[in-house]
Every structure is written in C-alpha cells, then in structure tokens.
Amino acid sequence: MRNEISLTRKSHFLGTKIRNLRKRNHLTMEDLSARCVRLDSENAPSVSYLSMIERGKRTPSVDMLRVIAAVFQKELDWFLDDTPSDEAIVPQKGRRGGLDGMVLEPGFLFSGDILQIAIPEMLSQTGTSGRQFAQLLIRAYQEYHQNHFPDLERAAEDIGNKQLALSVEELVRLAEAQGLKIRWFSEAPKTVIDAHGISGQRVITSYLEGPGKLALNEILKTSPTRMKYDLGVHIGHCVLHNSDGYNNVLSIGSASAADAAPIQSGSVNAQDILQAWREFEASFFAGALLCPKVPFRQLLDRQGYEVGVHKLAQVSPSVAMRRMTVVSPYPHWHYFDAYAPGKLKAVYRGNGIPLPWGNMRTVADPCQHWSVFRMITEPKDGSAAQISLLDTENQTRIYCCESVRVRDLAGNNRVLCAGIDLNPAIEAQGEDAAELAASLKQVCVANGGEVDIPAPIKRKLHTISRILNINWLERGLQQQARLICARGAVCPRSPSCYDGCKGGKADD
Template identity: 70%
Template sequence: MRNNQSLMRKSHFLGTKIRNLRKRNHLTMEDLSARCVRVDADSAPSVSYLSMIERGKRVPSAGMMAVIAAVFQKEVDWFLDDVPEDQAITPEKGRRGGISGMALEPSFLFSKDILQIAIPEMLSQTGITGRQFAHLLIRAHQEHHQNHFPDLERAAEEIGLKRMPLAVEDLMDIAKGLGLSIKWINDTPHDVVDEMGVTSSQLVTSFFEPPSTIYVNEQLKTTPIRLKYDLAVHIGHCVLHNKDGLKSVLTTGRSQISADVDSGVPQSSTVNAQDILHAWRDFESSFFAGALLCPKVPFRQLLDRHGYEIDVHKQLGVSASVAMRRMTVVSPYPHWHYFDAYAPGKLKAVYRGNGIPLPWGNMRQVQDPCQHWAVFRMINEPTEGTSAQISILNVENEPRIYCCESIKVEDLAGNNHVLCAGIDLNPAIEAQGGDALSIASDLKQACVTHGGSASIPKVIKKELMSVAKILNINWVERGIESEARVICSRGAVCPRDPSCYQSGKSQCDG
C-alpha cells in the first residue's frame, strides 16, 4: 500500500476521476459513502469528506483510497496521475451537448485567484474583447442547460399572463403599467466596422434611459414585429433588473454578436466584470422577450398544430428569429441548434445543443470554411421553396445526421442574413431502436461516393421518415426528399472525394 505522501503527489486528477466514475454509475455522494461503509466502515469517507475529495480539497488516506477503489472494482493505481485516461477526467455531461468540458485539475492551478489573473492576460494576447468572452460564457451556459431557464419563463408569464398573440398596444399597456413612458426618436442606419474588419450598416432601434423612459426609433412604427420585440426586451430589463440605472441600447445589424441585443456600452479590450454583467443582462432580457411574445405552452401547441413550420411567426406577428429561437426552448425534443449568419462568414447568434463544431469562428475569420452548410450557402444563392437540408457531419469522429430549415431575411439596417433552426437526428433514431451510427455511416458513405451529396437510399429514407413523423416536424420530411450533403467544420478536414480543400484554398462553392 503506497503511503499518503505518494498519493498526494499523484492525486491531481483523483477527485475528478472519482466524481466522474460516481456520475457514470448514477450514484449520489450518499450512495457512494454508504457503499464504502459496507466495504469497510472504519475507513469509509463521510458525505462531506467525499465532497472535499471530489473538489480537490482533501486527499484520502491510503486505506480510504483502497475502499473507494474496491467499490468501483478498480486498482488504486487507476486513480493516480501515472495512469492518465482522457475518459476518466472528462466531465460527464450526459445528453446536455454543447461545448466539450475539461477537467479543472490540478485544482490549485485552476483556483479563482489564478484564473482572475490568467483570463484577462489570455484575452489580451489573443485580441478577444471582454464582451466576446462574455458571449462565449453565455453560450456555454445556454448549451449546458439546453436553453431552458424556468425562472425567466415564469417572470415573462407573470407579466404577459400567457396571452398569445400580443399586439403592440398590449405591450405598451404593460410598459405603462410598469411606470414606463415611451418617446420617439429619429435615427438612420450608419456604417460600422466590426471586430473582423467588415463594414456594414447598423441602426439603433431603441434604448432605455433611467429611471423610466424607453426611446424608440420612428422607423419601428412601420415594422411592428421589431417594435414588439424591442418593447418586450425593455420590459424584461425593467422586470428582471428593477430599472437599476443601466442604459440598455438595442441595435440591428451585422456587427452585434449577442442574441439580437447589444448594450451600447463601450467595449473594453480585455475582460472586466462590467462586460460580463452587461452581456448577461442583455441575454436575460432577450430571452424574457421571447418568452413574453411566445409563451411556452400555447406556442408549443401552435407549433404542434403546424408541424413546426417557420411561418407560424406570421400568425403571432413576431419575427422569424424570435419564433425559431423559441422552438429550441419549447420543443419536447431537446437536441436543437440555431444559427444567424451574415456574409461573408459571421455567426451572430448561436445555440448548438449538441456541440456542433462551428464552420466559422465567432472571434475571427477562418481561412477554410465549409460552404456546404445551408446557413452559409443560402447567403449567396437565390432560394425558392423549402430550404430543408439533411447533413452528415463528423462530431468527435462519429458521423451525425442533422436536418435544418433556413430562411433568408433582411434586417432593419438593410443587411441580408440567414436564420437556421435544426435538430440532431441521431438521438431520435436511437429512441426508436435504430442504430444511429450505422445509419449515419452508410449515408455518409453514399454521399462521399457521389462527390459529397446524394439521394438518400430507400432503406435509410424509410427509417428517417418514421422518425420525422414521430417528431412532427414537417421540414424534416421535406429534407429527406432532397439530397443529403456531407459537411465539415473546416475545409482541412473535408471528407469529400475529391476534397473541397486543395492547396491551402477552400474550393467549397456550394
């Protein structure tokens, strides 16, 4: 039996391994402690001590380590650093999808004090602004929670009383009831240069000025869907943050990178607490606005009646963006994604519930983007009829089948962009007893054999059509009738034959 000093030197991943093993076996800390007691009551850890072990605050004695190892039927050496196993130290997130996790070990290197010093330095060296970093944090938070925020839903329902649809007059009455007044301003689009150096038009649509005034651009009088959204966001800001004095500015245009909201607060070159706070409040208010305009239960019922068609937004008098983002929240199927793309390659609002590797970075332009993604292909192509597309993409070296529906729209500043809502079909196939990886591999091979896209084979089409009908999503059925496409995250890993990526230049012309 090795001594405690040896355990201490080799225990950087010890707590992480124990925690991940416990979770993979669906045990609570109480369960694990009780099982240790059955092995050896004298050496078993208490629940509180076990918690400290998992968090890296304590190193178990050699005897206690032997008990824990016996419970999991492992050798003690397996838990120590000289037996590194990626799976053992990768956080278990189940079906939550989103950004891949990493173990924050050794714990002393990932202490709060060290991170507070290292993060600003990292952002400064890479040229990432504090607001960009804040949006990455928020996106990770969304994906971890599968875009479900019950407290924000409840706050919106208390204000809107689950009414649907809400008219402009309804929202003005709500604002008045909260003690807010509305004044009109006249502003026109102006050119801005974003962090990628691309010039585009931007328009200030409205802003809130403490203590109780909402200033709204006159142009919104002719665009009630945007007027309703702006009013809903400002109502959310007042309800959630109690008119706390933070000036909230809403804009439209390519340069913003939030969920349709930008606070207008000057951006710092590095991260600071105000950047995070402003970005988080923008996100909360935007989410609140969607929940107010499309309350969860009635909106889900409407989607069910219409097979999740995008044009249900017209019945409610809301934008396609609001309706599509709400789909990812209210659907009983959890594996959704949503993109909002501007040319030549800007992903503005992103939600990717199953950790889709992105074809373009939010932070910087990449040199080899895959143009076969529907959301980017549509930017430069005229579109008629449905845009539904079945795609096969490798995620962590396994093929996954996705289906999406995209729509080209123009923002109030005159910029064209493409909205895309979609789902990961692999979990739906597995839920019906199908072998999703096998089906995805066969479909990928059929596409590669035909140069990257191909009609879906009859056997696979039958399987997918059954899943589509169970999901009750019309555009999945339409996508199945079209050719499937192989896509990739970067041209350098293009699975097509011949490759789209040749001699350091992307040939992906869609």
C-alpha cells in the same frame, strides 16, 4: 513512506475520479462512506474527509484508497494520473446539452485564484474583449441548461397572461404599465465597420434615455414585429431588473454597437458581465412574452414546425425560430443567425453541433455546403431544408435544418437557420444511428459529397419526421444529402474542398 509520497505526486485526478464513480453509481457521500466502513472501519473515510478528497483538498492514504477501490472493484493504479481514458476524469456536468466540457484538472492549476490571473492574460493575448468573453460565458450557460429558464418563462407569462399574438397596442400598454413613457426619434441606418474591418449597415432602434423614458426609432413603424420585440425587451428589463443600471441600446445590423467599438484589452469587468447577462435575460423574456410556451408549442404542433408560423404568431422569423429551440419537446436543436460574408450574430447549440465559424471572428470561406452559408452566397427565395452529415467526436451525425433568407431594417441580408440532430431520434426508435449515418456518409463520399438519399434510409428518416412532426424534415429528404465540415477539421469530401483542408489545417 515512499508509497505515500508516490501517491501524492500521482493523485492530481484522484478526487475527480472518485466523485464521478460515486455519482455514476448513484451513491451519496454518506452511502460511499458507509460502504467503506463495512469493508474496513479502521481505514474508511468519513463523509467530511471524503468531501475533501473529492475536492482535491486531501489525499487519502494508500490503505484508505484500497478500501475505496474495493467498493468500486477497481485496481489501485486506476485512480492515479495515468488514466485509462478521458471519460474517467470528465465530470458528468461537462456533458450537458450534447456539449463537451473541459476537464479542469489538475485542480491546483485550475483554482479560482489561478484562473483569475490566467483568464485576463489569455483574453489580452488573443485580442478578446471582456464583453466578448461575457457573451461566450452566457452562451455556454444557455447551452448547458438547454435553453430552459422557467423563472424567466413564468415572469413573462405573468405579464402577458400567456397570450399569443399580442398586438403592438397591447405591448405599448404593457410598457406603460411598467412606467415607461414613449417618445419617438428619427435615425437612418448608417454604415459602420466592426472590429474585424467588415463594413455593414446598422441602425439604433430603441434605448432608455432615463428612468421611465423609452425612445423608439420611427423606423420601427415599418416593422411591427421588430417593434414588438424591442418593447418586449424593455418590458422585460423593467420586470426583471427594475431598470437598474440599464444602458443597453438595441440595434439592428451586421455590426452592433459593441462590434463597432474597437476591441480593448482583455480585462474582464464584473459589471460588464452582469450587464451582458441582463441583456440576455431581457431578450429571453421578450421571446417568452411574444411566444408563450404552451400556446406556441400547440401552434407549432398544428403547423408542423414550419418557419412560416411566425406570421400566425405575429412575430419575426428570428423570434419564432429561436423559440422553437425552447418549446419543442425534442431537445436536440441548433440555431444560427448569419450575416455575410462570414459573421454569426447569434448561436445556440443545444445538441452540441460544432461551430462552423466563430461568432467573434469572421472567415471569408466557410464551408459552403452548410445550408445557412450557401443561402448567403446563393440567394434563394423561400426556405431551404437540407439533410447534412457532419463528423463530430469521431462519429458521423445526421442533421436536418431549415434556413430562410431575410432582410433586416438596416437593409442587410441575413440567413436564419434552425436545425435538429437526428441521431437521438433514430436511436429512440431502436435503430443504430451511428451505423445508419456511416452508411449514408459512405454513399455521399462515393458520389463526390452529395447524393440522393437511398430508399431504405429515406424510409427510416421519413418515419422519424412523422414522429417528430417536423414538415421540413420531410422536404429535406427529397433533396440530396450533403457532407459538411466545421472548417477546422479534415474535409470529408474527396477531393477536398479547400487547399490545406485535406491535411487537417485549422482555419478557425
């Protein structure tokens, strides 16, 4: 009896460990139950009982656990709470798209009922609005699925017939085919202050003012690419949601309509989350309509993934760069859309790159060695390619990005950045990516944080650039490699860039 009580008090991670072991060994619950029966039919778990064990609804007896342990050749103590490593309890699904998941164990503390109470309280205490939380949920969902939403792609392709470089006139006809009647209104950009006290210019570009009535701002006539995007979003909402409950207002600026409103309590409204999700779906649809997957991938391949491909596709640079992360056969991309002084309006991290600063908070001094931030403070014409080294998960990774400075319709300067994680590509060629990155970091540190890439490493990365067919990777190799940090970690440079950074002070 004492052993049974002791097991119950030390079995909070047991179900998750068994589930992960089973999946890592490619066993179904039927397989595992059958294996246990062959070892000890009297103490073997049935499939239904095994399911309850994995979900934390039941605790096996000591004898039953011994049978399961024998299948996986583990000691009995391994299954108890004193786990030898985090990997033992981290579900595989918590590591999708290169992103780290959080271990929601012990299960009884992370039950749905408890989370329904705890999450609103957490949002209230941190000053996070329900809408901001919804955006975080959607971004996590997007990154978990590595930006792949085939149902949205198909819906857009059915409407646009996979035609690349649709004209404004063609998009107007598609909008009218969805029952939308267009009227024009005139509104100039206005100065607004977001929830963080940051001043910026914002202009409303379009909105649905009622069933079948689409209002477009005259200012869109000066930017056909933005007009096409707005039309694509509204067409997407008609196709995907039949315009039900649609009250989204499309705007441009460093402070959106949602940002400009004061942060309310942290209550999470299910309808608000659904609305935010519909906005994401319609935006993704617009990108897929304007840059259909196959023809846009072929165009990118012919142009070596140059950002200037947006001119050939007749879309904005932001649409083209976001679609790169979707259609490329190489999955390890990231994308940032940044406004001065320190605001990220859009983020995608399919490779798990740490956020340089939050998109719900603004910092005045982000790491200026990131290309996207340097271009905000040091304007540069054209685009800029950069090889960067960033420590993440106790390992140095090599990234390459291409950043471009643009001015939006509201008159704000923005920097768009698309980048890739090179470590997987290096490993695919049989090289030790961790060792190569560590050696490049070593010479960077020895030279104050920036260095011309040594010839042997440059040759290897040049080979990768040819295989991936990304021209700006080759250009990045001609520049100095730079050490960058996520502003919350220890600065890798010596001397460190920020006061307090050397001691690991977290600023974000």
